[in-house]
Amino acid sequence: MNWLAYNTLIVLAGTSLLGIVAGVLGSYMVLRRRALLGDALSHAAYPGLGLAFLITGQRHFGGLLTGAFATALIGSWTVGAIRRHTRVKEDAAIGIVLSVFFGLGVVVSRIVQNTTTTGSKAGLDSFIFGKSSGMVAADVRAILLVGVVVLAATLLLAKEFRLLAFDPDFGRVQGWPILLLDIIMMSLVCVTTIVGLPAVGVVLMAALLIIPGAAARFWTDRLGRMLWLAGLFGGVAGACGTLASAWAPSNVGAGPVIILTAAGCFLFSMLAAPRRGAVARVLRHVALARRVAMQNLLRTLYELSEPAWPDPAPLRPGDLTAARSWSAAQARRLLRRAAARGWVEPSGDGWRLTGAGWQRAAEVTRAHRLWEIFLIEEAQVAPTLVDRDAEQVEHVLEPATVRHLEQRLAELGLVPQGLGAAPRRHAALEELEEAPS
């Protein structure tokens, strides 16, 4: 049983902690739309590893870290410089820096292998995809140290980082050194990336920064909870990845499995999250479509019956298909659903609204007419406010606005029957639509 082996435990601790830290910090990157910068950082760190080996001539841990940090900083600074001083946009700048620095790293690592006697021992290639089985206690100690610093910083500077991520200009007006805060955050990302290289590698490190935060965002609208969740996802991914790769029969590296586990978390979140998830969205849309169809049925029944109120003739599905875009089958299905709720009943050779159905239909009609007046009268702002599904206008608009709309409705004689005032034809609305307001 090798899964309890000392080395496996070391690696397990290291990758879990790395996942937690990367998840927390990466959340800020995702929120600041800087996700790709992490990718540039990790690739830019690669030549630094080779250069450090060339200079020191050995795989000295501190030396490698310093080299990686130096070139990663140069890389991120280059991205910023290209964006500020040229017309090249940030995505292009990131693409350039990422591939150029990686190419440079490959060249440096070839030189190391060809010119130094110990070159083959440097194992620089293992930093490309990571090789967690090769992780040693020093690697894990580095992750632990960085982890403590990063978590302490994100706890202590929670409010500063929130301001930096949401509205840096407002922070500047209050006198916060926004540039310094940005440098602190990017340095934390930088060191996290670098200590993650032995485990996850240059190519996949960015994924560990981005995916947990992106997944956590689906579950909550609170920044604090998002950070906790992202840490949890990252930690679980780190642990599962290591365990899975230790158990796997073929020699799969932990790095790819970690990323795939994180991707599993993301996929699950994207589909299953209660409000922002894809399934919830589809269900909501279906429910909305059903509600809208039912509202339209009630309103159509109401308006077809309105002229003959209080003793309207029964309506046939044919009357409905003439008034709306429904097929005869759709109209019958809707009528059956309305009947199941007790809003319509068969009458003669057609259907008519029941007492409860009339009340309901009058409410729906009132809400729709209020919205229509609102759209016409406040055309410049209305589209952002109108809620097609909101039968209760009062839930969306200010009381004063609703009162005004009610008043207009009464002036136009459009207040539905069964809610109070005297009836008049819907034509008044069409007149209003044609007349310039």
Add this chain to the structure above:
Amino acid sequence: MKATADKATGAEPPLRVRDLTVAYHRKPVLWDVELTAPEGKLIGIIGPNGAGKSTLIKAVLGLVPRASGEVLVYGKPYEANRRLVGYVPQRGSVDWDFPVDALDVVLMGRYGRLGWIRRPGRADRQAAMNCLEKVGMAAYAHRQISQLSGGQQQRVFLARALAQEAQLYFMDEPFAGVDAATEKAIVALLHELKASGRTCLIVHHDLQTVSEYFDHAILLNMRVVAQGPTAEVVTRDNLHKTYGGRLTLLEEAATEMARARR
């Protein structure tokens, strides 16, 4: 309070800007701007698109680099008196899908006085709630900000500025794209600020309402065309200088102004 003490030390105006020039890549956006904001007034900054209205505010607040110039807030350099300054940025300047609620945003107005590391406490929350109350948004305190309408988001920004408890407010297009109810709420709030001796500089794009909303006006088109009491400076002649040849708009505005003055 510190704010009022500083303010009382002299007859210095809330804002004095001298010789302010801002340039992007050698192309001037603001050129030799001189202006003085009198205390306790609502001051509209008016001008065509691209006239540098927002840039003026941002340059005063140090958000864009100045090529030259001096900004004095109550007689001291802006950096020394920034606690007296409140800011309402353009609504479009932030990501409204950010995972915070309305109260969180308003609490950010308190961060400045909290200083490093300290978290907002119960008193700050209470103050932030009061500010939301003042803009009629207390009921929405715990709504995620993407679920607010444009006007409501604007009011959250105003509440955040109120939470700064400043003396001099800069507001960048607070009336842009808001519904009638929000517009009314903002106007009421401005009058309340004025009544308590605060000074507000407000970038405004709607000529029709200038004379209705503002005591003073600054007509801007790269340079300050005119500044002073609204009735005196918003004249046909000055508008012509500010807006150039856009005549239809001008005629409309001029008749509106004439009507308003009668």
